Amino acid sequence: MRYYAPDVKITPRPLLAFLCLALPAALLLALAACGGGGDSPEFQSGRLTDPRKVPTVTPWQQPPEVKIVDPDSIVPISGGGTPLPSATTEPGEPGVCGETYKVVSGDTMFGIADKCGVDPHDLIDANPDVNAGSLSVGQVIKVPAAASPAPSP
DSSP states (O other): OOOOOTTOOOOOHHHHHHHHHHHHHHHHHHHHHTTOOOOOSSOOTTOTTSTTTSOOOOOOSSOOOOOOOOGGGOOOOTTOSOOOOOTTSOTTSBTOOSSEEEOOTTOOHHHHHHHHTSOHHHHHHHOTTSOTTOOOTTOEEEOOOOOOOOOOO
16 A cells, blocks of 8 residues: 655655766776777787787797706706615615615505505515504514516416
8 A cells, every 4th residue: 555645755866866976987997997999009909819919939949959868877866756766775774665664754555565566465464563554654664575477478
């Protein structure tokens, strides 16, 4: 039900004033966001798909010489990476495979087995007193001899 109140007059002036100011401001912002017009040679908006106009690095005048490195001449940097298994190192040295292996940070039984080239189950069976789920840094475990491959017929 509607009521008629002839003595109350509602004027839309505040709303009209807001629209008169906000609409032109929004249009100016939209035009500024579009980047304006003009064909500046420095930057042409929307035309970067033409490969002839995409800025690129100057190619080599001549490609660099290819160098082939002999893998046997590579010397490892001390302290970098995982030590490789070596027959010349003492068994029990941290992170190096031998008859025994000294656990280093981040080692797991499966990772040690992979590093030493043995079956993970053989490594676990060779260490019945070791909890495979909680190795301690510095803990020494026995490494079984790697199984030799079966002779092919």
